[in-house]
Amino acid sequence: MNKEVIVIGAGAAGMESAGQLANEGFSVKIFEKDESPGGHLKGWYHLFPNRRDSVEVMDYLLDVIDRKEIELLTNTTVTKVSKKDGKFVVTTTQNKEYNADAIIVTTGFDLFRSERKEEYGYGIYDNVITSAELEKMFRNGNLRCTDGRIPQKVGFIHCVGSRDEKVGNFYCSKLCCVSAVKQAIEIREHVPESNVFCFYMDIRMGGSGYEELYRESQQKYGVNYIRGKVSEVAENYEGKLVLKVEDTLVGKPLKMEFDMLVLMVGMEMSESGKELAVNSGLLTGENRFFAPADHHFGSNKGNVDGIFYAGACTATMNLTETLAHARSAVDDVVDYFRRKK
Amino acid sequence: MKLEGEENKIKWADYQKEIADDHFFYVRSCIRQSLYPGSEQFFLNLLGNILKKDIYENPSHTTCTGIGYHGDVVPFSTIQTVVARHYALMKESGYKNIAISCVTSFGIYTEILETWKHFPEELEKTREYLFKATGREFDIPENVSHTSDIIYKFKDEIASMAKYRLVDKETGEPLKGVEHIGCHYAKIFPKYGVGGAEFPQVLSGMITTWGGEVVDYPERRHCCGFGFRQYLVQANRGYSLSNSITKFESMKPYKPDFILTNCPGCNMFMDKWQYTVKEMNGNTYGQDGNAIPVLTYEELAGLVLGVDPWDLGLQFHAVQSEPLLDKMGIEYSKEDKYKTIDGRQMGVPAKILNV
Numbered sequence: 001m002n003k004e005v006i007v008i009g010a011g012a013a014g015m016e017s018a019g020q021l022a023n024e025g026f027s028v029k030i031f032e033k034d035e036s037p038g039g040h041l042k043g044w045y046h047l048f049p050n051r052r053d054s055v056e057v058m059d060y061l062l063d064v065i066d067r068k069e070i071e072l073l074t075n076t077t078v079t080k081v082s083k084k085d086g087k088f089v090v091t092t093t094q095n096k097e098y099n100a101d102a103i104i105v106t107t108g109f110d111l112f113r114s115e116r117k118e119e120y121g122y123g124i125y126d127n128v129i130t131s132a133e134l135e136k137m138f139r140n141g142n143l144r145c146t147d148g149r150i151p152q153k154v155g156f157i158h159c160v161g162s163r164d165e166k167v168g169n170f171y172c173s174k175l176c177c178v179s180a181v182k183q184a185i186e187i188r189e190h191v192p193e194s195n196v197f198c199f200y201m202d203i204r205m206g207g208s209g210y211e212e213l214y215r216e217s218q219q220k221y222g223v224n225y226i227r228g229k230v231s232e233v234a235e236n237y238e239g240k241l242v243l244k245v246e247d248t249l250v251g252k253p254l255k256m257e258f259d260m261l262v263l264m265v266g267m268e269m270s271e272s273g274k275e276l277a278v279n280s281g282l283l284t285g286e287n288r289f290f291a292p293a294d295h296h297f298g299s300n301k302g303n304v305d306g307i308f309y310a311g312a313c314t315a316t317m318n319l320t321e322t323l324a325h326a327r328s329a330v331d332d333v334v335d336y337f338r339r340k341k
Numbered sequence: 342m343k344l345e346g347e348e349n350k351i352k353w354a355d356y357q358k359e360i361a362d363d364h365f366f367y368v369r370s371c372i373r374q375s376l377y378p379g380s381e382q383f384f385l386n387l388l389g390n391i392l393k394k395d396i397y398e399n400p401s402h403t404t405c406t407g408i409g410y411h412g413d414v415v416p417f418s419t420i421q422t423v424v425a426r427h428y429a430l431m432k433e434s435g436y437k438n439i440a441i442s443c444v445t446s447f448g449i450y451t452e453i454l455e456t457w458k459h460f461p462e463e464l465e466k467t468r469e470y471l472f473k474a475t476g477r478e479f480d481i482p483e484n485v486s487h488t489s490d491i492i493y494k495f496k497d498e499i500a501s502m503a504k505y506r507l508v509d510k511e512t513g514e515p516l517k518g519v520e521h522i523g524c525h526y527a528k529i530f531p532k533y534g535v536g537g538a539e540f541p542q543v544l545s546g547m548i549t550t551w552g553g554e555v556v557d558y559p560e561r562r563h564c565c566g567f568g569f570r571q572y573l574v575q576a577n578r579g580y581s582l583s584n585s586i587t588k589f590e591s592m593k594p595y596k597p598d599f600i601l602t603n604c605p606g607c608n609m610f611m612d613k614w615q616y617t618v619k620e621m622n623g624n625t626y627g628q629d630g631n632a633i634p635v636l637t638y639e640e641l642a643g644l645v646l647g648v649d650p651w652d653l654g655l656q657f658h659a660v661q662s663e664p665l666l667d668k669m670g671i672e673y674s675k676e677d678k679y680k681t682i683d684g685r686q687m688g689v690p691a692k693i694l695n696v
Binding site: 124232234236 | 537538539540558559561562594595
């Protein structure tokens with residue numbers, strides 16, 4: 001099939017859809033704003049629920065796009081897509097234009113900027129870190145407080161930037177709970193004598209194997225779960241982090257000291273996705289992600305025929321769902337050209 | 342704690358507010374002009390005579406009724422009309438920038454402005470009430486600043502004229518200041534406060550600019566203990582005191598040299614409850630067995646500029662400031678402490694702290 005398809009974004013969704021497009025005989029260009037492909041996966045250590053090393057998935061995806069039908073253009077951000085006479089023109093920040101017969105948008109998500117939740121002290125107190133930064137510590141084998149100490153007491157604050165009207169995010173990011181469970185286990189594995197506490201509103205374990213992991217974290221690893229929204233974090237004279245929270249099951253306020261606090265940051269529509277949406281007339285939903293044409297029958301389609309979506313640019317989703325969504329986007333591309341014949 | 346520097350991820354630019362540069366319509370505080378009259382007096386002197394700004398106060402200005410409002414005895418429609426009357430006085434006086442001395446009033450003024458923005462029918466109703474009652478009309482102010490905002494704005498000018506710095510004259514080390522922001526300054530609307538609600542900059546900016554070091558302690562954002570109903574309802578006063586003690590105990594390990602506040606209630610309670618605690622159990626929270634002096638931002642600015650501490654009214658506090666004055670190397674007369682401007686002897690309090 002002598003058609004050109006452009007994929008915008010070389011994260012997991014972009015790489016998988018590019019590979020599937022090549023399998024279908026299309027000629028593919030992938031535009032990636034970073035200097036290398038992989039997206040958020042590059043920063044991750046182990047994946048839930050089976051604790052697979054993320055490098056395995058990364059290697060698979062790099063292999064998927066390593067073929068002559070696929071051209072990868074890095075350090076290239078797409079700012080606009082326009083449609084004329086059934087063809088698409090893609091404009092980049094370098095003001096270059098590329099033609100395509102169809103587009104798959106895979107601009108993914110940005111992590112919530114934790115400094116917006118000022119009460120948690122991110123950027124103010126050294127040992128308040130994000131879940132993404134903890135992954136890097138695991139990857140580098142350097143789980144330490146800023147003064148070099150090994151953290152003995154670690155707290156996880158769930159729902160940072162998710163289900164939070166104050167920051168304008170009503171939705172659940174869906175993956176932070178299970179990430180916290182996984183990371184809590186990993187803390188206990190790295191520092192067996194440590195104490196780990198998770199502070200949550202609800203524990204949402206909606207994926208295959210998640211509930212089992214949650215149970216294992218309690219039974220095998222002794223992770224403590226306290227239902228309550230943290231009100232503020234401060235630092236005491238000894239440099240320990242002091243956390244105030246109400247245990248809403250017991251109905252009592254708590255003040256606890258920690259060596260390290262991990263903020264389970266949620267997912268937001270990426271800035272590059274937002275810009276693309278505005279410049280290209282692509283509709284977004286109340287959650288600011290790209291709005292699917294139909295939640296049940298058109299989750300890969302939007303408001304412009306020939307532009308398709310894949311992965312977390314439409315909603316928060318895990319890696320398994322992202323890869324499946326990427327494949328279904330390619331099905332829609334194939335169907336699009338069949339309809340146009 | 343990192344409040345400044347490139348490594349700081351917080352973008353303070355998000356919380357910088359517009360503060361008028363000149364032509365202020367000044368509204369006083371009920372509590373401050375009674376308990377710490379030197380502060381408001383010096384503010385007018387600083388703005389008018391030292392910084393050469395145009396500042397005006399209208400003698401017809403009254404209480405904003407904020408204490409009654411927060412004590413549930415003044416209805417919202419009443420306080421809106423009282424505030425509208427103040428705006429009418431400002432309009433009649435030819436001013437557009439309001440400078441509010443009291444943090445409670447500041448919270449009231451901003452709450453009402455936001456109410457009028459989101460519920461225009463309340464604005465129209467208030468216009469009608471005010472006109473029917475007084476025949477007056479008013480405009481929405483162009484700029485709303487708390488007076489601590491204004492001193493924050495001119496903190497560098499004050500530093501350039503400083504006679505003393507917040508530095509220990511013996512050791513050369515910066516003096517340690519605890520800053521306490523009134524809840525109604527930015528906790529209601531972070532956008533109206535310099536630095537937002539969680540890590541406000543308005544007082545910490547003054548301390549660091551004038552040579553001192555800001556103490557960050559776990560209960561920094563805790564209420565001073567006033568809390569209106571905590572104190573106004575007599576049966577709750579133990580709760581008020583226990584809140585203040587929570588703060589004092591939290592700041593004690595850092596050995597602060599002074600506490601700086603921008604709220605009349607905070608200043609009063611953090612000052613006078615230290616006296617109460619000393620009477621109750623003998624505890625003090627400062628260095629060398631002393632209590633911690635509690636200053637207003639005008640008083641601190643005045644000390645930095647070399648104004649006589651007794652002209653600033655520091656002798657009217659429960660906790661006396663001599664330990665701080667000595668550390669800063671400020672000269673003062675012990676004999677003149679309780680004398681009026683024309684040299685008459687005032688009464689000397691029997692029980693005060695740090696003397």
